[in-house]
Amino acid sequence: MTLDTLAPVSPADLRRARADAPKTRARDLADTLGVTEAALVAAHVDGVKVVRIDPAVDRLMPAIQALGDVMALTRNVSCVHELTGTYEDFHSGPHASMVLGAEIDLRMFPKHWVHGFALLDGPCPSVQVFDAAGDAVHKVFLTDVSDRAAFDRLVQDLRLGDQSDDITLAARKPVEAAKLRHDKADELRSEWGALTDTHQFLRLASKLKMNRLGAYRVAGAPWAFELATGAVTKLLHAAAKDAIALMIFVGNQGCIQIHGGPVARVEPMGPWINVLDPRFNLHLRADHIAEAWHVIKPIRDGMAHSIEAFDADGALIVQIFGKRDPDTAAFTALVEGLPRKAGE
Template identity: 35%
Template sequence: MTKHPVSIADTLKQAWQDLRADHPHMRIRDAAATLGVSEAELLATDCGNRVTRLREHWPALLGAVGTLAPVMALTRNAFAVHEKTGFYEDICPCGDVILITGHHIELCLSIGVWHSSFAVIEETHLGPRHSLQFFDTTGEAVHKIYLTEHADAGLYRRLVDIFRADDQSPYLAPPTDGTKQALGAIASSQDLPEHWQRLLLAHTPEAVLAGRIATPALREIMRQLAELLLPIQVLVGNPGAMQLHDGPIQNLKITGPWFNVLDQGFNLHLNEMAVAGADIVQLTYKQRDLTGLLVRDQNQQTILTIVGQFDEADGESALWRDLLLALPVIGPV
């Protein structure tokens, strides 16, 4: 006999409660993996309580985020988390892509693979934390937006009321076998601004491998960049979102397996246990040389991308290129 969807959701919710009782600090992403479901399925079990399912009006919803004042944008993949605090100001739809720029915020969102979204209230030791969370067809989180202490909580509640979906059942259908596009798969789109096209070229066959560096050399180049306060671009992405930091980095910290950048307005967390190496790639863009660093996992998938600052008149930073090419390589892949 087939179980009723609500009964399935109730069973899953109870399993999650039992798991949290044994592991009170376990993150929902890890809990979902432990229970063999997607994060979106697990989150939906709390609909009607501290979770509100939202309508799938992505451009309008993202546009309304601009009224909330500073928020924290979070985009991650399996091994890196990219957090930026700033404003969602200019929302520019380009087909299945939405480009967002604002003070300290730069996003390229592939909404064609988005499937569901929720407003979420989480209890923390600092009190309730409010967020908007977006998931793809596989139930994986592609992008999250957290209110900061300076954000307008009243406007947030009004936004949730406006975009509240009619269906608030705790059941979410199991994920589909969504096609996972590679980071930079939209690089050929002529609709993207030049700086996005230039950045994503590092993920195309036009990029020539110049060598691979090991994790110690990756730490060293990050240390040098922080010491020099050299402006760089740091990109973390997944099939549904790419998030960019443009500027220097400064405060570095190692915590267990995590290499962290802990700057005001920008945090980066990289799981070094997953890093197989970092590829130095070179290419030409409009008759100018470009050099990039692609941090890879064991399956040769890109975890994060770092490139130097680029000036339309002078090209990329010569200091960035010199630092990168001076690193000890462990040979081509």
């Protein structure tokens, strides 16, 4: 039974369940109850401790910039990406917006910023945004040095008139499985070789009626090589050991969050592989990785190498590139030595 077919749970029942499990993470409790995380948060709206706010990116980002040092969190089902820093250099756009700060680097897709809440209670007040289906898009948590007065202004300025404790959600769209066109393999490989920028790739795949994972499977060598599923964990450990700077992308349909720099402390914990650095944390469910790919794309000044992991449904979990400062030679050598899938 999927989450979308379960009977609704009343806000009062959700509040009781939260009171009975105060230390359980909201996402985990929502999954246990068979509801979305947004429904669990909305059940606690009282206009005082939990407040509905306008989630519009163009209004929210300037207010978040005023908070100073905060922790930004973006996740998908299998990976959580946490950056501490200040929101800087916001660029608005009707279809895509950006934050290009020294530490917090985001790509945002405003149409998916549908439900917004400010949580004022507890040690880490936060702003939390969810998509139409109730899945988390982006969260911002205050730190000990955040500007609390600016947070209070944010809540006051963005407060909505509707402070009800229920929520209307759309059905969650299923993950798009790999779309393959083997009859287009030669055309795909030829046009792939003519790319000059990594952003051109998805347009190429779409033109040929494929998606990212489908194109990797169809193209194969010399552009895409399937790896052993443990390759991502090996990559993180090796990058930490040799101080190789990475670009780590984790996202969902509404937001992509990017870490640019080295990783230092890489720790396994059960099925999770974790990066536990002072200003960057990553929590990756290694057991969710069904496919891992070493992907090579031509760019104007060479080749861009990436490691990309997908779950069993074909959803992208994480992408890792070498940070192009000062160069990516060490990263390229590392990924070329990662174990390939048996038979590759």
